[in-house]
Every structure is written in C-alpha cells, then in structure tokens.
Amino acid sequence: MTRPETSPSVRLQLGVCDYPEHVPEDRWSAYAQQQRQLGLTYVRIAEFAWGRMEPRSGEYDWAWLDRAVEAYHAAGMRVVLCTPTATPPAWLVRFHPEILPYDAQGRVREFGSRRHYDFASPVYREHSRRITRVMAERYGQHPAVAGWQTDNEFGCHATSRSFGGASAAVFPGWLQQKYGTLEALNEAWGNVFWSMEYTGWDEIRPPHLTVTEPNPSHVLDYARFSSEMIRQFQAEQVAILRELSPGRFITHNFMIFESGFDHYEVARGLDFVTWDNYPTGMLEYFAPPGIREDVKTRYARTGHPDLIAFNHDLYRNLLEGRGALGREGADSPNGFWVMEQQCGQVNWAPYNPLPADGAVQLWTAQAWAHGADVVSYFRWRAATMAQEVMHSGLLRHDETPDRGFAEVQALDLGSFPVGNVPARVALVHDYESLWAYDAQPHNAAATYWQQTVTYYSALRSLGVDVDVISASADLTGYVLVVAPAITLVTAEMASRWTAAAQGGAFLVCGPRTAFRTPGGATWTDGQFGPLSTLVGARLLQYDSLRPGVTQDISGGHTAHTWAESYRLQGAQATHTYQGGPLTGQAAVIRHGNVTVIGASSESLIQDVLRGALQEAQVVTADLPEGVRLSRRAGHTLVQNWTAEPVPWQGRVLPPTSFEVMHDQ
Amino acid sequence: MTRPETSPSVRLQLGVCDYPEHVPEDRWSAYAQQQRQLGLTYVRIAEFAWGRMEPRSGEYDWAWLDRAVEAYHAAGMRVVLCTPTATPPAWLVRFHPEILPYDAQGRVREFGSRRHYDFASPVYREHSRRITRVMAERYGQHPAVAGWQTDNEFGCHATSRSFGGASAAVFPGWLQQKYGTLEALNEAWGNVFWSMEYTGWDEIRPPHLTVTEPNPSHVLDYARFSSEMIRQFQAEQVAILRELSPGRFITHNFMIFESGFDHYEVARGLDFVTWDNYPTGMLEYFAPPGIREDVKTRYARTGHPDLIAFNHDLYRNLLEGRGALGREGADSPNGFWVMEQQCGQVNWAPYNPLPADGAVQLWTAQAWAHGADVVSYFRWRAATMAQEVMHSGLLRHDETPDRGFAEVQALDLGSFPVGNVPARVALVHDYESLWAYDAQPHNAAATYWQQTVTYYSALRSLGVDVDVISASADLTGYVLVVAPAITLVTAEMASRWTAAAQGGAFLVCGPRTAFRTPGGATWTDGQFGPLSTLVGARLLQYDSLRPGVTQDISGGHTAHTWAESYRLQGAQATHTYQGGPLTGQAAVIRHGNVTVIGASSESLIQDVLRGALQEAQVVTADLPEGVRLSRRAGHTLVQNWTAEPVPWQGRVLPPTSFEVMHDQ
Amino acid sequence: MTRPETSPSVRLQLGVCDYPEHVPEDRWSAYAQQQRQLGLTYVRIAEFAWGRMEPRSGEYDWAWLDRAVEAYHAAGMRVVLCTPTATPPAWLVRFHPEILPYDAQGRVREFGSRRHYDFASPVYREHSRRITRVMAERYGQHPAVAGWQTDNEFGCHATSRSFGGASAAVFPGWLQQKYGTLEALNEAWGNVFWSMEYTGWDEIRPPHLTVTEPNPSHVLDYARFSSEMIRQFQAEQVAILRELSPGRFITHNFMIFESGFDHYEVARGLDFVTWDNYPTGMLEYFAPPGIREDVKTRYARTGHPDLIAFNHDLYRNLLEGRGALGREGADSPNGFWVMEQQCGQVNWAPYNPLPADGAVQLWTAQAWAHGADVVSYFRWRAATMAQEVMHSGLLRHDETPDRGFAEVQALDLGSFPVGNVPARVALVHDYESLWAYDAQPHNAAATYWQQTVTYYSALRSLGVDVDVISASADLTGYVLVVAPAITLVTAEMASRWTAAAQGGAFLVCGPRTAFRTPGGATWTDGQFGPLSTLVGARLLQYDSLRPGVTQDISGGHTAHTWAESYRLQGAQATHTYQGGPLTGQAAVIRHGNVTVIGASSESLIQDVLRGALQEAQVVTADLPEGVRLSRRAGHTLVQNWTAEPVPWQGRVLPPTSFEVMHDQ
Ligand SMILES: [Zn+2]
Ligand SMILES: [Zn+2]
Ligand SMILES: [Zn+2]
Incomplete structure (x- = not known):
C-alpha cells in the first residue's frame, strides 16, 4: 500500500473537462489561457466527439481537433484525450444495429443519448479498436498529450449488462470455456433444482424475464461474464494505446458505487485510476438505501463525507500497486485522480441543489487528503445545448465565472502535498x-x-x-x-x-x-x-x-x-x-x-x-456528527461537513470548512 | 358438510417434502429413517424432477428414483409422487418454444426458474400426458406409493393466465364454443360500447395492452377461459393416474389466496385437496391490502390467525363432499392436507423473519383444528443450491436439526383426533x-x-x-x-x-x-x-x-x-x-x-x-385480540397468537401457544 | 377578448350526452321527451358508434341512427353529431394493424377499448375522411343537426404521441420539411453533444428507450410533430364537414390539463371549443403534483375551484376570437361549452366519491360564470355494460332519476345570462x-x-x-x-x-x-x-x-x-x-x-x-379558503366550495353553494 515518497515540491494538481466542439472556435485560445491562469494543469477533451472525428464511416476530420489541441498546448495545458467509444455515432448504429444493448426487460436500448452499445459485440469491438487506433496514431506522441482516458464511466445508466443481442450470443461460449462440460455447469449452478439442467450450450440465456427469480448462480455467472466483456473491451483499447502512445498514461474514469462489474479486474493494466465525484448527486441518487431522508436533507449541499470518502478509499487502492507507470516520470505523483469533480449543481438527480459556500474547496481538500494527486473539475463552461444544459461548469452559460470558479481560484495548492495515506x-x-x-x-x-x-x-x-x-x-x-x-x-x-x-x-x-x-x-x-x-x-x-x-x-x-x-x-x-x-x-x-x-x-x-x-493500538476519536479527520503525507485534514459551526478540541470549526494541520 | 366419523384411533398424521436428487445418494436411507423416527408418515418427492427422469427427449432414467422410493419404502414412509410438469426441462422448451407463456406486458416468460408453460398449449399438453403416463406406469402400483400430487401450485408467480402464444390462439375457439355466434358474444359483452363489436373470431385477443382498461366482460371471460385451461390440463393427468395407479389418491397443492382460476372447478375429480401454508410469508406478501403495517409487524413471527384459518376453511370445503375417495379405505381420514407447512423462515417475502418459538406447533394444531388430516412440512433439509438456499427446512444446510425439528418432535399427535369441524x-x-x-x-x-x-x-x-x-x-x-x-x-x-x-x-x-x-x-x-x-x-x-x-x-x-x-x-x-x-x-x-x-x-x-x-342461536365470544377458538371432533383449540401472555376465562394463555380442550 | 353583446334573453343552455345504441329502441322517444322536459336543449350522440354505422367494411347501416335522430327531432332536441373516429372497429384494426399506436415502452397498443390509432397513419387518415364524409353526406343538412364534434378527447389515455409505427415513419420527413438539411437539424438540436449528429434522415427515431434521457430538443420536436399530426387529422375532418354540413358548428371536446399537443394550433378552424369537466376525477387524477393529499381530501366531493376554473379560462380563450362562426346566427351565444359535465360519480379515478349535495348546480353555475354558453351533462342514463358501468348518469341503471337529475331540474337558467367575462x-x-x-x-x-x-x-x-x-x-x-x-x-x-x-x-x-x-x-x-x-x-x-x-x-x-x-x-x-x-x-x-x-x-x-x-388599479379581495368570485355579463357569482358554512361580507355562505349577484 506504500508508494515511494515524492519530493516535497509535488503538490495536488488541478484540471478541467472541456468540450471545444461545443463552443465557437474563437473561444478556444481564450478558454485555454483562462484555464491556465486559474492554476489548472490538465484538460480532458474529446470524450464524446466520435461524430466530429469521423462524421461518416471512414471519413475522418482531424483538423478541428488538431487546432483544439494546439490551443491548449500553446497555453501550457496538458491534454488528456479520451477514446470516444461511449458514443458510437448514428451512422454506425444504423448500419450495425446489432451493436445495441438490451435492457433487463428485453427491449433494445436505442440511439439518442450515450452508452448505447453492447461490450460483447464483436462488431463494436472492431470499431472500438479502429477508432482508438486512428486517434492514437494521430495524437499518441503529441507533446501536449499527457495521457488517455478510455471510454467514459463504464456501467453508467445500468449499461454493464446487456440482456440480449451480442451478450446473449456470446454468453454460452464463455460458459463453455469456463466449465468445459454441461455436467460441470449444471453441477456448479445446482441446476438439478427445478429441473434447470441444460443439455445444450445454446439453451442458455441471460437470467432475465424468468417466471420467478432466476438461479443466483446463473445471475452470478452472468455478472462475471459481463464484467469480463468490459475488461476485454478496455484491454483492447489499452493495448493499442500502449503501442502507439508510449510514455503516456492510460486511465479510466470510474463511477460512484457502480456495481455492474469487477473494478479490480477491469482496472488491471491501467496506470492509475480516476473516478467522477459528484457529492450532491451521489447523496440524492446513488446513496445506499440505508441513508435516511433526514440525512439527505442535512447534507443536501455538501454530500455525505463518508460516501465520498469511501469512493476515494476504494479507488485509491483499486490497482493495489500493480503496474503503476507514473504520469511524468520518477518524481511525479502516481495516485488516483478525480477526473470529474462537481463544481456547482448537477442536473441528473431528483433534486439538484447548489453546493454550500466552501463545498468545492472542501471536496477538493478531501480528495487530496484521501490520496488524489489530481482533481479535475467538470466542466469548463456549462453546456448550452442538449441533455446537460442544467449542469453547471466553472463558467456559466453566459461565460461569467460561476461560484465554483472563485473557490478554485482561492485554493492554496501549497497546503496539499502528495504522499501516503497512512491507513492501518x-x-x-x-x-x-x-x-x-x-x-x-x-x-x-x-x-x-x-x-x-x-x-x-x-x-x-x-x-x-x-x-x-x-x-x-x-x-x-x-x-x-x-x-x-x-x-x-x-x-x-x-x-x-x-x-x-x-x-x-x-x-x-x-x-x-x-x-x-x-x-x-x-x-x-x-x-x-x-x-x-x-x-x-x-x-x-x-x-x-x-x-x-x-x-x-x-x-x-x-x-x-x-x-x-x-x-x-x-x-x-x-x-x-x-x-x-x-x-x-x-x-x-x-x-x-x-x-x-x-x-x-x-x-x-x-x-x-x-x-x-x-x-490494535490504533488511536480513535469519537468525532462529532459531520466532523471528519483524514491524514496524508504527514498532515491531517480536519473537516466540518455540517452547515453549523462545531466546537472541536478547544476551537470552533466553521460551517463547510477544513483545516490542514501539520502532524506533530 | 358432514363426513363419516372416523375411528377414535385416527389422529392427525405428519409428512415432509423431500428432494433426494438434491443430496448425495448416501444420505437417502438415513434421511428416510430419521423422518420415520420423527413420527412422519408421508414423504412427497419428485416434484420438480422431470430433468432427472427424462434427461433428454425420450431418454428416461428411472434408476435413481427407483432407489429413492425403495429407501423410503424400507424406512416405512408412504410416498406421495408428483407429476413434474411445473418444470419442463430446457430441451423441451428450446425445441418447443411455443409452450412458453406470455406476461401481461406481452413478453415471453423465459426458462430459468419454474412454471414456464402455457396451460393451453396443445404441445405442452401432449408432453404433460406423456410424462404422467410413463411415471404412472412405473410407479402407479408400487406399494410405497400412497398417492399423487399433480404439478405444483397452479397459478403461482402469476401463471394462471398467459397473454399471448398458445392461450391467445385457443381463446377465440373457446369463445366460439361458448357463444356460438359473434352476435351472441357482442351482446353478452356489451361490445356496442366503444364500437368493440367483433366481426370475426380471430379478431379477438387477450384483454391486455389496451389503450385504457379493457371491457370487464372480456376480462371475465378470459379469466374463465384460463381457469378452464388449468382444469383441462389437470384433468388429463388425473385420467391417466386413475387408469394406471388404482387405489391411490390424487390431489393438488393449492396456493394462499390464489385468484387466477376457479378452484372449485379445477379441484373437481381430486380425492381431496391440499394447500401450502406459509404463515409469515402470507402475511408479508399475500395479505389483502386492508392489512395494515402495524398488523404485519405485530404478527410478523406467527402470521395472522384469520388469514391462515380462512385458507384452511376454504380448502376444507373445496370439494364439498363430491367424489371423495378416501386415502386408505373406509376407516381413514378424508380431510384436506397441508402439503407444505412452513417450519422455519421462508425466503420469498420482502422480509423473512424467524417464526416465534412455538409457532410451528401452533400452525400444526390450527391446521388440525380446521380439519386437516395430514400436515406435511416443507422441506426436509434446507436446499444448498439455487433459488431457495435461504429457505429453511427441518434440517439446516449442515444437516443439524433446525428449530422446527424440535417443535415437530415434541408434538403429541394423540391430542389431535380427526373428525368434523362443527361449523354452522x-x-x-x-x-x-x-x-x-x-x-x-x-x-x-x-x-x-x-x-x-x-x-x-x-x-x-x-x-x-x-x-x-x-x-x-x-x-x-x-x-x-x-x-x-x-x-x-x-x-x-x-x-x-x-x-x-x-x-x-x-x-x-x-x-x-x-x-x-x-x-x-x-x-x-x-x-x-x-x-x-x-x-x-x-x-x-x-x-x-x-x-x-x-x-x-x-x-x-x-x-x-x-x-x-x-x-x-x-x-x-x-x-x-x-x-x-x-x-x-x-x-x-x-x-x-x-x-x-x-x-x-x-x-x-x-x-x-x-x-x-x-x-340464529350460535354462541359467540368476544375474543381478545389475537386469541382464537377452533373446534373439531369434540374438542376446542384455544390459541394465543400474540407474543404476550393473554388473560382469558380465568387463566393466562402463554405467548404463541395453544391448548386442546375436550368439549363438555 | 371581447365578444359582441348578446340579447338579454339569451341564457345558459343545457345539454346531455346520449347513446341510443346502448338501450333498447323502445326507450328512444321517451328519453328524448324526458330530456326536453328537463330543460335540455342539446343532445350529443353517435360518439363511439362507428361499429354500428359500418358493421363491416363498406357496409353501412344508417337506419337505426336515422330513427334515433328523428326521435330527438320530434322531441325538439338539437342534435350534436360526432365523427366516430375515436373508436375504429375491429375489422378495420385487424385488416390494417399498421394504424395501431405504440406506447413509450415500444409496445403496440391493442384494440379493445378506445383511441387505438396513430394520428400520423395515412391509412387511418383515409378511413377517417371516409367515415366523416359518409356521415356528413347523410346528416349534414338534417334540420335537427345543430353541429358536429370531431372525434373525442384528443390525447386522452396518453394517446397524443405514438412511439413507433406510422408516427416513427412520418417523423423524419416532417423534420426534413422543417429543417431542410441535416446540418440545420444537428445544429438546432445541439447534436454535437454526445455525438448525436445524424447523417441520414432515416436514422432518426422517436425519442424513447434511449439509454439515458434523450435530447430535450429531440423531445420538443417530437411533441411538435405529434401535435401537428393531430391538427392535420382534425383539419381533414373539418374540411369535409364544412363542405357537407353548411351552417352547422364544428367543435371538439378537449381534456382536463391535457399536455400532449398544442391546443391553440389544433383548435384553429373550429367554431368554438368545448371541454369535458369532471371536477372530482380532475382533483383525484389530473391534479398537478403540488396539490397535497389534504387538499384532495377536503375538496373530494366538489373538486378544487381553481383547477376547474383554470380549464374554463383556458378554453374560453383558446380560439382568441379567430373565426367564430356562431352556432345559431348573429343573436346567439358564441362562447365555449362544457361538452361533458360530471353529474354524479365518475368511474376512472383511484377514488370516485359522490358529489356533495349542490355540487352539480355549483359546477354548472361556475361554468356559466367563466363564460360557458352551454353545459352538457355526461350522460343521460348510466351505462349498463362494459367499461363505464360504474359511471353515473342523470338516470341510474334502473332508469330512476339520480341525484344530479334533481339538481339540474332545480336550476334557474334565468339567473345565467350570457355575455362577457370582464377579465383585465x-x-x-x-x-x-x-x-x-x-x-x-x-x-x-x-x-x-x-x-x-x-x-x-x-x-x-x-x-x-x-x-x-x-x-x-x-x-x-x-x-x-x-x-x-x-x-x-x-x-x-x-x-x-x-x-x-x-x-x-x-x-x-x-x-x-x-x-x-x-x-x-x-x-x-x-x-x-x-x-x-x-x-x-x-x-x-x-x-x-x-x-x-x-x-x-x-x-x-x-x-x-x-x-x-x-x-x-x-x-x-x-x-x-x-x-x-x-x-x-x-x-x-x-x-x-x-x-x-x-x-x-x-x-x-x-x-x-x-x-x-x-x-394596476384592479380591485382585489382576500377571499377565505374555498370562497371564490367569478364575474360575467354584469353579474358576480359568489361561490362556497367548502363543506362548511363560511362567513363572508356580513352573511354566511352555505356549504357547496353559490349566489348570483347583480353588479351595481
Ligand atoms: Zn505541512
Ligand atoms: Zn379429547
Ligand atoms: Zn341579473
């Protein structure tokens, strides 16, 4: 669990997610410079831009992306490029409708938003490799390119599993490879129960629409199968990126409490992992059922510290020290990132409150204290079109700086040295x-x-x-x-x-x-x-x-x-x-x-x-409700997540605040 | 309503549901002997074992079942065999997908659990008769075989009606037979309303997916049609069993508050009826909507006495004295059975509490007092695989006796003479x-x-x-x-x-x-x-x-x-x-x-x-909450269903307890 | 907003919805006379009677409808005829299944109730024009026929939009006509977001079953498209009726809070609009989500005055003075109607209470005060068959007058002069x-x-x-x-x-x-x-x-x-x-x-x-809860919608009551 100490000059770095294709080109340079002036180091781009890179099958248009990358480069920003496979374009879907996934109700999930593909589709796999290859060929060695993000948020919108189509077709072969014989499968699943024994591999379907609950062993293997499809899907992209983009990192931005695949397996082969941290949406939408309504109300404007911290502590350890490449060489941070950090209201929960004053700073500090080496805000300017118009960015629709902008500007990054989280x-x-x-x-x-x-x-x-x-x-x-x-x-x-x-x-x-x-x-x-x-x-x-x-x-x-x-x-x-x-x-x-x-x-x-x-001789503290301590690199982050001042150890912690204390 | 008095030596008998195919064969003899030692008389087997009897189309394997039956026989247990038609095997379903039922949303209900068939399917009917015939030919006159259960729990998991496929195809012909002319049907249904009059029999579909509610007369006839399909389905099995298994009883295990078919019609031709009594699941899952949450909480560990008793009183009278054969001849009990009696936690309700101490005895005594002649526990050993691993049995997964075992062991069957329920x-x-x-x-x-x-x-x-x-x-x-x-x-x-x-x-x-x-x-x-x-x-x-x-x-x-x-x-x-x-x-x-x-x-x-x-000169008593009286064969069963002692008529009834009183 | 003053002798008129085909023909004359005696002027008929007018494709049967119209004519009732297109008959649906609509889940919506058609279907459009033409040819100039209602309640049961079939086929062409080029469409929708840009018109589908929410611009255009289909559908009927039924009015009966189409666009070309006013069902079923349970309970027997009034004030102004024809010539009322006025319990809400004593009169008076020139009760006799047997009429099932009948009988129509609503x-x-x-x-x-x-x-x-x-x-x-x-x-x-x-x-x-x-x-x-x-x-x-x-x-x-x-x-x-x-x-x-x-x-x-x-110098009054004022034609209607007497301006307003005050 111990990573090598980094030099004391290495501090938390910041980034932002940006979508140059969403704004007129005359904004690109100014935005990049403004980002740099705000103290941002990284910019993640091209995440959903397949349609602009390849407007028609086999017709590539790189000119715009070349210019966008150069604009960031000129401003001194380091670019994180994404494979755009979360959004196969319409021409691909209509020509190959067999790549569409099926929901648990047996319905085809349609084009018109994102993540409309089946990880098991050999056809889609081929197109995924193709677009990855051409992108990597063009940008893999560009000096501004720091690294790559594969796809976007595997599993989001319940897309880990498809219950028909390609997945249904591939599943029996996967089972055959795992079990060898039907006798072994029937024995392993206990199919003697309710006469569920199979006599041919092609008799087996995804575990859905059964008259009453399906066999849990069937469910479990379908989950394993689906997880393995995701692993393979990403591994294919990673192999191509390794080949064509040497020295650049490869990562993926994982989800809050996503359950649909084995993250340990899927993350293997990445240099480090990142995740997308939306504290208010997490509390409102992704919280485990035990979180009561009064808790949701009390923490509506900050999210709940433990839900956020759990994800930090999960993703910090996801790779378990295996195969870390280092982003920038030996002396640089190797920890996880927050690839998308909420910096204002989100748009996708049932209720989408404004964050409390100070919340963006508190989230950033907490991420640091739990081991993040980079925090990258989502997104630069609020989208003025389509599904996410009501999601905030650092800039408003009208390009004025939003509240989060000011909080980021006021951050003292010197308080956030990188180093180990001393968990015992x-x-x-x-x-x-x-x-x-x-x-x-x-x-x-x-x-x-x-x-x-x-x-x-x-x-x-x-x-x-x-x-x-x-x-x-x-x-x-x-x-x-x-x-x-x-x-x-x-x-x-x-x-x-x-x-x-x-x-x-x-x-x-x-x-x-x-x-x-x-x-x-x-x-x-x-x-x-x-x-x-x-x-x-x-x-x-x-x-x-x-x-x-x-x-x-x-x-x-x-x-x-x-x-x-x-x-x-x-x-x-x-x-x-x-x-x-x-x-x-x-x-x-x-x-x-x-x-x-x-x-x-x-x-x-x-x-x-x-x-x-x-x-076990671990020092404990009975903390007041909403107060939390997190330690990293010889410092302790004291946090007050409540909307009220809280007395603690002889002083008063202001509402929605933190303090970095140098450990004795 | 009066059945002939039985000899005073006839008492309540006990049984158990067992699945030898679920455990290693080296357990069979020991289990059978242990059952007998516990005082059990009947063992119900082969309920879902089609796949093991006929592993491939037309390839029968009776050897294992022969040995299982002999093991029970040797131990002195009386065997109840089941037609295994609740679980058509995979090979049958994949070769004849047209036997699958459709749900009310128009979706095919898939293989992978149980009850995945349409009662109206001529193809499935043929296979139902075939498997019934070969089973009856082999075991119909075996000395250990006391009788037969047809299929299992008609209607369970909303399977009484199929809204497509075979049922949709057969329905118009059934209507033609009923009404003769479309004029008569249109008149009977009032189809002039909203221009719903039909001009061809094949224009008529099941009453589902209509834009707003369907015609209630249409709904009513579809319910009658579906009920009649179940009746025919079972009657075909019964005719074969009568032919090939003379002197054995034929019954079916009906469900709690099942609404999908006319039980009076379907039960005709059986010797007696049985039902499956799961008091805690019944209260949590099957209770009519008027049962409030506080009642569910108060009776969580016993179930509600009146819900259980209603089903007893329903099934006791289902056959209304028509065609009772007698299980064992003139001097034997002819009443209904509880074919599956909960003896620990169930696994299928939203919440599945442990029964209270004494509940298994109380349920058994109540069943007796309401006219049951046999109570058969579900199941011998808790399943170690597949859908029901979290359902209890008399033995735990590890073969130790569970709590219910001890309660059964402690029952004094001598307190439970059979005879009439004196309902006026x-x-x-x-x-x-x-x-x-x-x-x-x-x-x-x-x-x-x-x-x-x-x-x-x-x-x-x-x-x-x-x-x-x-x-x-x-x-x-x-x-x-x-x-x-x-x-x-x-x-x-x-x-x-x-x-x-x-x-x-x-x-x-x-x-x-x-x-x-x-x-x-x-x-x-x-x-x-x-x-x-x-x-x-x-x-x-x-x-x-x-x-x-x-x-x-x-x-x-x-x-x-x-x-x-x-x-x-x-x-x-x-x-x-x-x-x-x-x-x-x-x-x-x-x-x-x-x-x-x-x-x-x-x-x-x-x-x-x-x-x-x-x-009407019926003596009444205003009973305290949770106290109930039930009378049979000259005795009164006083029951306290609450978790507290209750004063009653000068004494205190202990929690979850009963007392058998000899009537004056 | 000002309509010409009418002569003082013009008062509110009443009507009723009747279905002669639902009762034996020997009732027709007596019912018509009884209606006239009750003070009713208008009778709306033939609304869902396509199946009786054209029992088989191309075989018309007008004899019964001729006799029905004559019966009303003889009694002095003015007849409102309906095009019967809300209920295409079974023979048409089965011969042309492509006219069926699809729900948002992608399922065909089946025959067996009403409104089972897709407005965009060219096949159904043709049949709609055909049945309208033959009806208008036969009855368009009959002296008893005062006017026409098109179809019935566009949009009811979520039928404004179909998500497949004909609508899906027609949508791309409609978009092409609107945008000209795909570039323009992609720009307008912001399809660059998530790579949603289209490269062919036929790639575009209805916005449903997408993996996560669809593009709101896509949703918005699908709503506009669907609305335009309804407009076209009705306009085709209107054109035929104008041609063949000169001097008769044409209207449509709109719904409570229906959201599925642009009522302003669809209403264009009508002479006046009508709507269907079901106050108790409206409160229970159609109320906006902000209406709390306690409000629903308090107003359960009257509906909420503001919900009803909103619909009156909406429909009064729907045509905005464009193209009003006048029903009976220059001196007659031109205001909107309530085409269906609840006069007892409805049957389609989760709870269907009896109206309070006086509610039918209060609803009638309120309709008048908000500008209605005709209030037409639904329906004459409660249906004795099919989906609406539990809906009340002025007569009960057994033909006795129900409570609403007595309230209508007691109305003093002289209190209700027509004229302007003086809204500023x-x-x-x-x-x-x-x-x-x-x-x-x-x-x-x-x-x-x-x-x-x-x-x-x-x-x-x-x-x-x-x-x-x-x-x-x-x-x-x-x-x-x-x-x-x-x-x-x-x-x-x-x-x-x-x-x-x-x-x-x-x-x-x-x-x-x-x-x-x-x-x-x-x-x-x-x-x-x-x-x-x-x-x-x-x-x-x-x-x-x-x-x-x-x-x-x-x-x-x-x-x-x-x-x-x-x-x-x-x-x-x-x-x-x-x-x-x-x-x-x-x-x-x-x-x-x-x-x-x-x-x-x-x-x-x-x-x-x-x-x-x-x-703005508008006089205001802070009214007690449930008291409302409405003004028309120089009078003020004071209303108490509560179940209690309410003191107001020195007097006490009885429960569920109104008073017409002559303005000073
Ligand atoms: Zn320090
Ligand atoms: Zn006794
Ligand atoms: Zn007046």
Missing part, C-alpha cells in the same frame, strides 16, 4: 459478494453497499483512516481487517485471512460472512465454510427483521434488518440476543483475534470496532 | 365475483379479498367456526350464511339463497351484492337484480371514499372505502347514514332473515354479525 | 414551454402545471378574473400580464411583451422565464435571452430544493422547490434571499412595470401579485 485499517470489498448478496437479499432493506458503508462509516466516525481493498489483496501491514459483507469466500481467501490473524492482525466480520461458495451455493457444512476453524463457530439462525421489528442485544444495543446467531465451536460470545426467537444465543463472537458481528446495529458495530482498534 | 356458519366465496370485483374496484383500497376477509375475521373474532363455501354450494344445515362480496349473482343462486332464508337460515350480505349479471354487466333493473325480492330493496347510491374521507353511520360506526345506500321496497333500515351526501339513507337493511350491510366498517360488520349469530 | 388580467400559457419544462424539470417536485396553477390560484384567491391566453396572443387591453412558466421565449414574444409594458401593462414573470431558446437550448448569453433588456437583469444562480430544504426570503417568505437569483442590470431587487448559498442575492426584481419572482413561495407570489394588481 483495511476494509475488504468484493464485487462477487456484492452480486451474490444483492441477488438474494432476504430482506428488502438489506444491501451489500448499505452493510459495507455502515462499517466504513463507523470507522470514519472514530477518526480512523481506511484502505478499501479487494478480497484478494495482500493483508500485510494492516493491524485491523474489517470484512462487512464478504459472503462469498474461497479457500484461498480463508487461508490468507487465517495467516493475517495468526500474524497478529485483528479481523472483524459482518453477518453472512462465508455464507456462500464461489459458485453461489451454500456450503454443505453451513456458514462459515472454509472460515469455520478461524471463526470457531457455525451459523445457528438468521433472522430477517421487517421495519418495526427489532431484536435486543446485550449491552443495550438493538438490531434492525438482520440478526444471526452462532453455535460456538471454540469462539466465545461477547454479546447475546435478548428476547425473541434468538434469546440467549450468540450475537457477537470472538475467537482469538477474530470477531464476527451477527446483527445490524450501528451502535454495536461502532462499539466492537472501537474495541478492536484499541486492542 | 357459511361464508360464500366465488371466483367469478372476485374477478369481476377486482376488474373494476372503483376504489383503489377495495378488493374482493379485503372485503371477504373482513367479514371472515369478524366471525372469527366472535369465536365462531366457519365453512367457506362456493356460491353454488348446498346451504342446507347452515343457520347463518354470510356473503361478503358476491357481486355476480345468477338466478339459480338467487333461488337457492331464497330457499335457505325461507328455511330459516339468516343471510348477511355485503355491499355490491348482485351488482352484476353473470356476464359482467349491471342488471338493467339495477342492483340487486334477481335478489331484489329477497332483499326487499334496490340500490340507491354508492360512494367511493378516499383515505381521509369517512361517512358516519348511526350507532356510532364510521365507514371508510365504501358506502352504499338503498331504496326500501319492503326492507327496514336498521342503520342510516349521518352527514354527507347519503344523510338519512339506509346503510344497513333488514328484510325477514336477510340483512345487507352497505358500508365498510369493521365495527358495524361485527355488530350486525353478532346480532345475527345470536338470533 | 391575463395569464400566459404555452404548450412548448410546458414540453420543455417537463422534459428537464431539474427538481422532481417541479412541473409546468404546478407552477402555472400556483400563480393562477393566487390570482383567484384575490378575487380577480383571469384570461388564460396563449404566448402568441394579443396583450391589448390587459392591465396585468402574468407569465408563470414561459421558459421558451422567442424574439417575437419579447417584443410583444416589451410593447405591452411600454403601453402601461404590468408584467409578472415566474422563475426560468426565457431560460430556453425556441429550439430547447439555453441562450448563450444566458437567461433572460431576448427579454434581458426588458427585465433589466440576468440569471445568477438557480437552486433546486429537496423536500425539507427551504430558502428564506426577506419579508418573511420561504421558498421550497425552486430559488433563483439575478444579477441586476437596471432592475431593482425588491426581495433578497437570506441564508444559504444565495444570501443577499435578488429573489424578486423589478424593472419599470416588469417584475420577476425567482422563488417558489405561495405567500411571496400572492404578495407580489396583490401589489401589482393594486398598482
């Missing part, structure tokens, strides 16, 4: 568990993200820095490993967790841990399957609580949503259920360094984590 | 009225089931045993007949009700009684059509009340949802409306033995029913 | 703004109708008469012009508004005024585009407030939903924001006679309007 706590995150969990939640209020964010938020409320890591990540160096919702556990994971615990790390798991096999079945010896010895217990009961039904726990805690109990086989019960069908049974168990929390209870989770942190 | 009150239930009622509810909060269950629950709260009977049932022997929602009344029904009233029976009807003709129109002389003379009144107004708008009634009652008033033509008003547009008009009318209640008001309904019961 | 205030309404506004609301609680009705209701609560006028209407004669939601402003509109202000009229605009160009983009110089000089300001910020987040404004007001602020360029701020990101910025601005209100705040809107009215 890891939170384990796994897309396959997510898919399995949400395929059969067993409780309408339970989701993978809700459970995971609850644990994450408890850690943040204790003032602790966290690495969100994959289930296959190395655990070395962490004193506490938290696995809130890892329901799908392999033998390999079990042995790694066991080694970590034996090495002295503390391990805290949530309910349903190791309920499922990798195939999506249950272990025939029950939960915890391969973790049983480590945990020293087996599952006894699990209880799905409707709203209004709760379950008391010793220590004054109350469970909602979920409560499971254990049969002890070496472990000790530290908390037991009181009242109801689980009376007297173990709610929290401890076996050596390993603790399992069986119940959904925010106070219980916080208590257990506080205890584990103290045992 | 009948509640009339009619699927055609249900279809007509729900096709045009006129009030979003009004449904047939809600109205029917309200009356039923009022009777149960007065401690009275009830027969739920069909609209065509003989009324002889009942002192009170309650018709809560019989909106579709024929002349034949009118004369039977009149005869009952003349014979001294009291009759209480709800609003909208006899609003419609059998064809789904209104009577041109208005409600009550052919019942007018009996009722001594005609409809004056009907009022559909939104939430928040109520209507006062004399006697301190308040109507919600519905209020209708009457013009008296011989009847007397016993309650009148106060305030609003109905002021001074009759809310409840009485004509001889006949009472009509025009308003939705729980307290009013209870008052009127209490009065009628007292006049 | 205009409220500007624009369908293109509606489409643009609702395509991108930016706030889930904001809609065009909600914003427009809020301003209208504020004016009504101040006792002021209002003309709802189109955005292209002449403003001469108005002392106050209110433009609540005119977001799409052309240069022509700007110059007309400027002229009005210069001429002394006061102008009050709501937020988002002139945000968009006519093409649906934003002005590149920002809001207010061409209105900037008149307004003396530019847009600074706009804020979209979620429920629970509010924004304080000076003067004690509070904004919800929306708050926008302005940069002053000559205007003065009369109210400023307090707290939050808009602190200190202008909330309401005034520039000469022009005021812009930037915030959603009922009290603020009422205050500003009250002030503007007083400056």
